[in-house]
Amino acid sequence: MTGDNSAGPRRLRLRYPAVCGTCAMELSAGTEAFWDRAVRQATCLACGPETGPIDAGTPGASAAAEGERRKEKRVEDARRRYGDHAAVVAAAVFGRETAESWEKGSVGESRLAAYLEREVGDRVIALHDRLIPGTRRNIDHIYVARTGVWVVDAKAYKGKVVKRDLGPIWRREHEVLVGGRNRTPLAKGVEGQVDAVIAALRPDPESKGTDVHGALCFLDSEWATSPFQVGYVWILYPRELRKRLRKKGPLSREAMERVARRLALSFPSAADERR
Numbered sequence: 001m002t003g004d005n006s007a008g009p010r011r012l013r014l015r016y017p018a019v020c021g022t023c024a025m026e027l028s029a030g031t032e033a034f035w036d037r038a039v040r041q042a043t044c045l046a047c048g049p050e051t052g053p054i055d056a057g058t059p060g061a062s063a064a065a066e067g068e069r070r071k072e073k074r075v076e077d078a079r080r081r082y083g084d085h086a087a088v089v090a091a092a093v094f095g096r097e098t099a100e101s102w103e104k105g106s107v108g109e110s111r112l113a114a115y116l117e118r119e120v121g122d123r124v125i126a127l128h129d130r131l132i133p134g135t136r137r138n139i140d141h142i143y144v145a146r147t148g149v150w151v152v153d154a155k156a157y158k159g160k161v162v163k164r165d166l167g168p169i170w171r172r173e174h175e176v177l178v179g180g181r182n183r184t185p186l187a188k189g190v191e192g193q194v195d196a197v198i199a200a201l202r203p204d205p206e207s208k209g210t211d212v213h214g215a216l217c218f219l220d221s222e223w224a225t226s227p228f229q230v231g232y233v234w235i236l237y238p239r240e241l242r243k244r245l246r247k248k249g250p251l252s253r254e255a256m257e258r259v260a261r262r263l264a265l266s267f268p269s270a271a272d273e274r275r
């Protein structure tokens with residue numbers, strides 16, 4: 001760092017391990033961070049000053065890529081076992097089965113993202129299709145809103161949404177069925193995603209008390225019931241999600257950006273991963 005006389009923190013790659021002066025997170029050597037030479041203090045990229053736009057990711061990218069990956073695998077299996085002629089058939093037939101469901105998932109995610117972009121706009125900060133580090137799972141959408149963080153799983157399922165009551169009246173629990181199939185495990189999956197987001201925010205003292213909500217959003221289903229909760233996860237449809245994202249809440253724009261910056265670093269965009 002010779003020849004630099006500017007005051008204040010500079011963004012650079014750390015030569016030695018350090019600890020963020022704000023959130024106390026351990027920073028490894030080689031990582032990008034801010035370094036204030038005068039006070040010999042490092043600040044992580046999430047706590048430091050804003051340095052540019054947050055990578056919003058690409059809605060539906062993972063689902064689309066997974067469909068493509070499965071197709072390739074099936075076709076190559078057929079080629080290896082039976083030859084090129086058989087591979088042509090495998091490629092043609094596949095399109096009508098699995099690819100369709102993955103594509104539908106991908107299109108559903110993009111559709112929800114586009115709808116909310118139009119209806120909610122920059123009242124929220126959106127992060128799409130994020131990897132959960134250490135797992136093979138991903139989060140469809142994270143919305144940082146005035147009311148806190150919304151973790152959203154989008155599903156384009158046909159059929160009627162039914163709320164089923166379980167347990168005694170003083171300890172009611174609910175299950176969710178769509179088109180006669182029990183989809184409660186999806187809500188449990190969102191709970192796991194919410195826990196991961198809470199873990200990402202935990203180190204930051206300034207994000208303390210930020211609410212993290214979970215929502216399972218069914219796009220093409222029929223609704224005869226109002227939104228309800230399975231555990232603490234909201235079961236709802238796009239218009240109801242829109243309503244919640246537009247609500248006023250305690251977070252300032254600055255606080256929202258701070259939270260979004262940390263989450264973008266904690267949950268990498270799945271689209272980046274494949275580049």
Ligand SMILES: [Zn+2]
Binds near residue numbers: 024044048
């Ligand atoms: Zn920090």
